[in-house]
Ligand code: SF4
């Protein structure tokens with residue numbers, strides 16, 4: 001794609017990077033067929049190629065127009081387009097920088113700004129998020145009186161109650177069972193600390209059983225993905241710095257073989273810390289070290305080898321849902337399937353496996369109509385498998401999809417834990433029905 005930046009514009013490192021990304025696009029349109037928003041809306045401006053043109057125009061003109069904001073806001077950042085692009089267009093960094101520019105230069109309506117600020121404050125802070133969920137329980141009774149977006153937010157609180165805080169999240173060290181083979185830090189995440197503590201508990205049990213010493217480091221928390229996707233780069237960096245400081249201290253003092261993730265949405269961001277701080281000489285090297293250590297739990301378990309065996313389970317059939325952040329963001333598809341199969345489960349493939357389920361971080365509350373259509377479509381594809389449960393690597397997908405299907409949803413690592421003698425996983429509590 002031809003670009004027309006001035007030398008003055010190209011003096012900006014961000015514009016320079018965008019220029020090199022844009023120039024790789026050859027307009028071929030291969031990405032269109034894999035884009036969920038294009039599949040639903042059929043508008044070129046809601047396709048990767050269309051958005052690339054809009055971002056190019058935004059950067060070249062220096063103007064952030066309503067049309068560009070509308071269509072970029074509708075992008076899920078699912079990165080299916082990156083997987084299908086034969087030219088290697090780095091769509092993720094292009095759309096990330098466009099979002100940061102929109103956040104900095106575009107004036108959204110006041111209600112939008114307040115709602116986005118509320119999400120950016122609440123979600124990354126587990127104590128605040130827990131409080132807001134508690135407040136949302138009586139809030140359901142007056143939900144009818146709330147603005148539509150707040151009503152939706154209140155409706156996302158799980159119906160089955162809020163899980164009690166898990167002791168797993170306190171800073172501590174879990175010794176390996178048997179001889180120590182690896183020393184790893186566990187990423188706790190933010191929303192997952194409140195709604196998915198059981199996933200981290202299962203992760204620690206499985207890792208210890210395979211010979212890992214597992215550290216929960218003091219000071220580490222939200223990876224910054226949620227503010228990052230809202231275009232709030234400074235806030236995302238502040239969260240990232242806290243993590244980098246905590247894990248580098250751990251690595252320097254006692255050594256780390258990996259930083260283990262069990263929320264794939266965090267994985268894509270953590271692996272990108274090196275890029276996030278590429279222009280910051282104070283943090284660059286430490287950020288790159290953390291990014292290099294980041295591994296999905298399925299990768300670490302695959303490296304460790306060994307089968308858990310699960311003869312007692314009667315080979316239940318599991319529909320494996322690829323979260324976009326694992327499949328497209330990190331290119332991990334084989335390991336979870338292999339681990340489940342080795343543990344004794346029959347892995348069923350889900351139709352349209354490349355398609356986002358609509359959860360996409362805060363997308364399901366910011367763009368509920370599209371998110372609900374994608375959720376219903378994914379639920380229909382899951383039903384087609386005939387499987388008895390769904391497994392995936394991201395709590396966000398589970399929370400969103402639980403609104404569209406009765407299929408029990410569990411994290412892959414919970415099934416591996418069960419197969420290794422851990423507790424039978426409790427399926428995600430069914431949430432409110434779509435459009436409520
Ligand atoms: S990230 Fe997903 S929604 Fe956005 S343009 Fe690419 S394929 Fe479409």
Ligand code: SF4
Nearest residue numbers: 025026028029031085
């Ligand atoms: S597939 Fe890649 S090169 Fe082709 S239009 Fe899409 S982004 Fe551009």
